[in-house]
Amino acid sequence: MTVNARSFSAPPMFSAAVLAVGLSIASGAGAQTDAGPMWGVEQLMQTLRQVKSARGRFTERKYMAILSTPLELSGTLVYAAPGHLEKHTVRPNPESLVLDRDELTIESKDGNRSRTLALRDYPVLWAFVESIRSTLAGDLQTLNRFYRVGLRGGQSQWRLVLTPSEPKMQGVVREIQLGGSGDWVNVIEVLETSGDRSVMTISRDDS
Amino acid sequence: MRFWPRSAVCIWLAGVVAAIAVISRTEFTADLSAFLPRSPSPAQQILVEQLRDGVVSRLILIGIEGGATERLAQASQRLAASLRAQDNFVSVNNGEESGFETDREYLWENRYLLSPAMTPEHFTARGLRHSLEEDLRLLATPAGMLLRRTLPSDPGGELMRLLEQLEGQTRPSIRHGVWFSGDGARALLLAQTRAAGYDIDAQERTLARIRGAFAEAAGGGEAKLLLTGPGVFSVTIRERIRNDAWKFSLVATVLIGAMLWALYRSPRAVGLGLLPVASGALAGIAAVSLGFGSVHGITLGFGVTLIGEGVDYAIYLFTQIAPGTAPRTTFDRIWPTLRLGVLTSLCGFSAMLFSGFNGLAQLGLFSMAGLVAAAAVTRWVLPELLPPGFAVPAVTAFAPGVMSLVGRAPLLRVPLLVMVALACVLLMAQREPIWSDDLSSLSPVSPDEQRLDQRLRTDIGAPDVRHLVIVRAKDEETALQGSERVAAALRRAVRQGWLEGFDSPAGFLPSQATQRARQAALPEPGALRKNLHEALRGLPFRARAFEPFLEEAAAARSMPPVDRGSLQGTSLALKLDSLLSKRQDGVVAMLPLRGVSNSGAISGEIGKVPGLEFTVLDLKRESDDLYRSYRREALTFSLMGAAAIIVLLFASLRAPRRVFEVLAPLAAAVVVTLGMLVLGGHRLSIFHLVGLLLVVAVGSNYSLFFERQALSDRDRERTIVSLLFANVSTVIGFGLLALSKVPVLNAIGSTVGAGAILTLVFSAILIGRGPAGRLP
16 A cells, blocks of 8 residues: 555656665665755755656545445546645546645535635644645744654655644644655545544556 | 884894893704604604604714724723723623623523423423423534523523523624624724703713713723714704804805905995895794794704805895985885895795694794795895985995996897707606605714614614604503514414514513413412322433422512513613503504515505404605605695795786796706706705705895886896895805805705896896887
């Protein structure tokens, strides 16, 4: 349930990623050892900031106490730096989420209904959205506003651990983990306070 | 005969004391009710009530702007907290969630009584299956995060349905936990005052409280307080009319006093000259107070206009006293003419007295009482109080010049006729109607203030309600049942695209009958469990996931129905009060409509519901219609007044030629004044019409005196000079009003100022007389 990436259209980024992977192989141990004294959250953010656009396919599994088997969703993701993010769910029900600056537009294909929300009006949703968007944008300042930010692993395989700092968000989400390698995010795991969780894996979309 | 004069003074003094006693106990109002008919239709009745003391009239919209959003949000929180602690307010809302939590709780606890989906089919195996499939779909969306928490208790999605129903209206956006305008420039609050909108004194106190609380909350920062709403308008209007009326009365009094001093050279005479005016104003206010129970600010503002007319009487008397004669002998000469002038004015105003509209009727009564009092004081009181041997020396100085001008005036007859003809052509060629049909043209609220009101309303998502369905019923239960049936028809109309949405009191307080039906639609626990089991077959839900639902649905079967009291503490209580109101003859439910595109079709659809007493009300059309009929009525009454004047003149003068001579200058002046106003870009309001009535009232004196057969050349000189003095005083009084920003005062001022000059000049031109007043 891992792997993945935002596929990047910018070749230099791609090579940087290859280089990173190469380095981690060379060092032979992955997570623990490849983190030199110079590599940390700041450096990860720096790397992520280089990415200007990306496309990916996602599969998301939602595990809920109320369900005996997880819900599975799949579709595509589109990112454009710094603030534009689209999530197009294809299965099981077509639905689009388009995030642009501080507005989120939800469009469900079957009902032909579209709704635009100002993120400021929905603090929990806003915090949630920023966990992904600010990570992709390498915007540590915004992340720090909503979360305590922790980092495990090294450049080739890292895991960003976000713990909500706002009481309202704490009531809903216990932790959000974003895993990746180099400048690619390949997994997003959300652990909810209720015990429910969801895992989204993202793979490059070259089409 | 010797005691008669003294007793006149005594009667007058007693009258003044009585008038003051009445006035001291008079209630002054300034709400829009003056523009509403005395015997309104049910729809108008609702309009009046809403304007007077409906919830709408109690709303104050508050904006705080200028400064960083954090500071504004802080100020909003502090202001709201401080206002909530006072008992002047029913509620103060600024978006802080405290209110919404209780609303949500009410909807949640009573969802099975409130949900419109609660039909017998809803919880059958099929119905449940349908809901569960929908739930599964929603779980996959962002809404799933919220849904997951309520799903075990609410698989039917009742809460979601109820929230959506309430969310139909736009709400202001939230920053730092409080309401803000979309651009974040203004923090917004909505306060409902305990005092009714028409209680201006209380509204004024409430506004002072808000300003005080704000000064503390803002802590002297750069933040600025914006206030709007019906109460704010009423207070401003009253303040403004009072200010202008007071200011202009004072200035006019000083100027006219100065003029009289220059003419009379006697402080006593100057003081006496103002006596008829003052007495007239007192009598007018007292008469309106006795006749109507209260005096409208506009009527009061009108009082200032009496200065011009009332001063004239004293001027006629003083100026026409021949040197060496007693004042009473002067009256032997001029009283018949003056009396006819007073009667003419009374005819003009009497028509207004019969108006179905409070405002006009008050103006009519005020003017009539004021004129009678002023004339009576001039006739019977002044001669007693004038110093013996009083005469106005200035007459001799002015007479030669004035008389030579008057002598040559008839040369201008042709130009005058051309002018009148041009004015007629101008008036008839107007493509746009010369009358303004917009009620707001009467409003002394400035366009800036109206824009602010509009802006805050849009910000707060409380646009002016324009269309309403009114359901009348004998009690609350019947009214709610009626609302439910109207709502069903409206839902069909929404599907047809005739409107976007609507609000109904039954949406959050269903009738008892509906609540019982919904309870009855809940299957008994065993059957519900069986239905759920069947519905869950093949779905990925855990078998025992919905135990809370089964328990709560079972409990809901015997829960007590909700009533008005259940809403206590929620913001829905406030809303219910505005949508469901008790009155003497029953209960009225209101369903405000949004985005109406075809009100006729909507009426038709509701009309299909049998046994329903309803009205589809278009408030804007209703108030505009009202204003139009108000104006039409005033026009009719003015014409009737004109007819009465003609009859009166025929009866007194007994010669068609004389009647014509008296009327021609008046008619010409009215036409030319109208032409000038239209040319000046004015859309005429009802107060221009009132102004024209005053022109006729004041001007009839001029033409009557001009037309009067003088006893001698001296007599005629004195008469004509007195007309000039009277005219100057009128022009001072009314001309000043034209400077007022209050549309009412401005309209009357500019109309009468111009009209009075024209009438005098036209009288001189049209009524030619030989030296001793012989007919040529």
